[in-house]
Each structure stands twice: as structure tokens, then as C-alpha cells.
Amino acid sequence: MASAAVGMPSRLPTAAAAFLLAVTCLLLLGVASADTASPSDASDIKARPNRPRKVIFDHDGGIDDYVTLLLLLSCPERVRVIGITILDADCRAELAWNTTLKLLHTLGHEHVPVAVSSLPAVNPFPDPWRNSVLSVDVLPHINDLTQEDLAPLRLSVPGQELMAQLLLGTFQSASGSRDKSGSRSNGTDGGAAAVADDDDDGEPITVVATGPLSNVAHVLRKHGRAAADRIREVWWMGGAVWVGGNVAFPGHDGSAEWNAFCLATPIQASRLHWLQEGLADASHERHLLWTSGTCHLHRRRPTLVVGLLSDPAAVGEVWGWPSVPLVVVPLDATNAVPVTPDLIYRFGRQSRYRYSVLAGTVWSRVVTWVYDRPDEPYYAWDTLTAACVLQPDLCDKLYDVQSYVVVAGASQGRTVPLAPSPEAAAAAAGGGEKGSCVAAAPDVETGMAGRTGVKDGEEGVQSAVEAARMLAEVTGAGAAEATTGGQRPGQQQGEQQQRSGSRGVTVVRHVDAEDFYTFVLNALRL
DSSP, X not given: OHHHHHHHHHHHHHHHHHHHHHHHHHHHHHHHHHHTSOTTOHHXXXXXXXXXXXXXXXXXXXXXXXXXXXXXXXXXXXXXXXXXXXXXXXXXXHHHHHHHHHHHHHTTOTTSOEEEOOSOOSSOOOHHHHHXXXXXXXXXXXXXXXXXXXXXXXXXXXXXXXXXXHHHTOOOOTTSSOOTTOSXXXXXXXXXXXXXXXXXXXXXXXXXXOSOSHHHHHHHHHHTHHHHTTEEEEEEEOOOSSSOOOOOOTTXXXXXXXXXXXXXXXOOHHHHHHHHHOTTOHHHHHHHHHHTOOSOGGGSOOOOOOOOOOSSOHHHHHHTOTTSOEEEEOHHHHTTOBOOHHHHHHHHTTTTSHHHHHHHXXXXXXXXXXXXXXXXXXXXXXXXXXHHHHOGGGEEEEEEEEEEEBOSSTTTTOEEESSOOHHHHHHTGGGSOTTOOOOSOHHHHTTOTTOXXXXXXXXXXXXXXXXXXXXXHHHHHHHHHHHHTTOOTTOOTTOOOOBOOOEEEEEEEEEOHHXXXXXXXXXTOO
């Protein structure tokens, strides 16, 4: 007994060690199985720590888009830009393509595919805004190359198809295979993000859209659930939720933000006749409405203007996919971050950093707005959107804000919340339940109580019957407007207009300007 008693303790550590070894093996197996989980399991992949999110940058060639691109490229530990698509909206598309390729080439990112969308711009920005891309394209900093150098980088595939291929994992480089080595070195910054081209691994992709949602809408319309399931989030600079819009356009009431605005399209009499007679194919009718848009409205021959038509709105199309998470960075937030001379001066104190010099120089192209347009500042619209993607706690967000989009009429492009702003709700708390869903715009809500949200997978926000009704209303409006100075007989202020279905979106409500400026300056120290 004494011997046994003495021997027992000597065997206990061995048993404990075996037990611990078994537990450790099980834990290791569990970790391994988690790491080798099916790429299609988006929730598992999203949860992987320290993995930079993959980003498609969908922009429209405005000056702040290039600062936004620099910011996205400056943070490889947070995002990997796997492709860039350009929409002909706030730019001259060929120049925007040039400028984007030059920036990428200068910074050693020429492996990132770039393509221009073939979708016509449905909402022409003012020509002075669109022409401003030239002031960036001519910068000496990015012109140490020729058009022959750029030629191999130009893709023949249109931008909307490049976005689809990247989402579906079918994109291949011009050589027919992916470049597994990442960035090609040309002696530029080693801190620049190198894209690892394993982009068909099933990992969901974030779309950072800083122009109209035309490319996103096209991809969802054409590829449906297959594309929607591959989108982690769409971050969109657009809309004006609880503030006024910035559209100044004949026939529009100014309630929309430019990226959400659909053009008042002139339609020739022969095309109008086809629309009246050939509405059986709603998809064909939508296509015709889309392709009738132009960025050179003032240069076209006089035509019969029949009223305000839309795609139906690309924004409304995206609103019709509630399974695709949508984060809206509206004017409510961007109005807090003007690009001021004081901000540009601060870039001078970090002039030894290449990214910073480029960004400060690009933004300096618009700094004279403080004199030229004292009541219309140039804001960091698109750059704020990228900053919120890179640094989520930079901005205050409201989640599941129920809203819809007006897709026709004098308010088309307006993003309408179904509840008052938090400030308005707090002020009205004495007269009702705080936060109750009060329609923010009774004029557009009137008569819509019977409509439900658009189901996932429906192509757009209107059926053929709705399209026919919309056309009848629009053509009737156009005929009447010719004789009534823009108001239909019997039309009352606030009459209902066509709208998308409602859905919940995340809204960036507020950002501290100094926090934003400091983040951008620090990030661009490369």
C-alpha cells in the first residue's frame, strides 16, 4: 500500500499530460477546419480577423475620386483594391480612364484592372464639374509615361462587365491567367498595397461607389442572386436623407443629391410612339429608357420633351435588393467636411510623402471655390466615404433606416426616410412616441400605403403595368406642361410621385470634421 501510494503521484502527470494533449489536438483541428471552411460560407470568411477586405472602387471621375483612390491604396492592411470601374457622369470618361491608369502606374499598382462603363450617363453633371478631370490628368507628377505605356493596361471589357466578373470570380488578366506575384515593381513606394490575385476565393467583396449606382444596378439586374451573394456591402456616396439636395436642374425641385438624380430625358416623337405602342416587353422598355440618356443634352437637336423619365432609377434598382447591405453616406454627413484652404495648407507640412503630395495637389484644383462659389463649398464627398470604410468608428451611423427612392417626377432621385431624424424625433417626443415611424414626406407617401417593398430578384422597381402607368402619367404631364408652365391642370403641390419599394439601409449620420481631416492626413503619409 505504501508503495502504491508513493507510485500514484508519479502517474498522475502522465495522465494529465495525455488529456491536455488530446484537448490541444481537438482545438487545433477545430481551428484548421475553420480556416478551411468553404469559401461560399460568407459569414465565416467575414469573421476572419486581420484580413483586409476586398474592394471594387466604382467612381465617376470627379476630382475627389482621385483623392479617394489614393486613400484606398494607402491602407493595404485594411483594404485591397481588386478592380476599378468608371462611370461617365462627373467626368469625361476617356480622361478619367487616363488619369486613373496614370495614378496606378505612378504608384506601382498597374496590375489593378480598370475599365470604363459603356452605360450612358443618365444624369449629366454640370459641364464645369465634368471638365475638371483635365486639371488632374495634366499634373506633372503622373505624366512620366506615354499613351503607349498605358495601352497594355486598357481593358476592352466594359466597366459593368468587369464589376460582374470580379464579383463572380471569373475575371482573368489579359494574359489569360492571374498574376500571382501581385504588384509589378517599378521602383515606387514599397508601402503601396499589393493585390494578391486570389480574388476567386469566394470571399465577399465590398463595392465602394462614389458616383451613380448604374454599374451596381446593371450587375444586379443581369446576374441577380449570383452577384448579390458575393457583395459584402455597398458603400455609396449619395442621397440626402434629412437635409436638402444639391441638384439644380430645370424641372427638378432640388430635393435630390446628384448621384441619385435621374436625367430629365428628351425623347423624340418616333421613340415616344414606340413607347406608347410597345410596352409588352418591360425589360426592353427599361433598356430603351436607359440608353436614351446623354451627357450632352444641350447639344442635341430640339426634340419633343415629354417630361421626366428614368431607368427606372438605378438607385431604385439597388433599393430593390434588401439582402445586399447598403451603407449610404449622404449630404447629411458630407456637408460637415468642406475642402478648405486651411486643409490644403496642412498637406504642405508632409510634402516628403508621395501620396500626400498627390492628394493635396489634386484637392488644390478646387480650393478657389471658396471665392468662386462662396455659398456652394466643395466637400470631401467621396473621400469621406472611403475614410468611413477604412475607419468604421470615424463616423456615427444609424442602422436599418427604412427609406425609399423617388424614381420619377420633379423629385426623382430623392432618398426619403420613413421616420424623422433623431433630432426631430427628440424635439417631437412630447407630442408622440420618440422614434415612431412618421412619414418624412407625406407628399410622396400619400396613396402608397398599399405598396410593399420590392422582393429580392425582381428586375427593378416597376412591372410592365407600372411602367405603362408611369409613361401615361409622364406623357400626360409633358403635354400639359407645354401649356401650363410646368404644372398639370389640377395638380396640387405635393402630389404623389413614383417610388421604389422601401428597405432598411445604414446611414452615416455624422462625422467630426477634424477627426476626418486628421485621419486622411495620417493615412496619406506614404
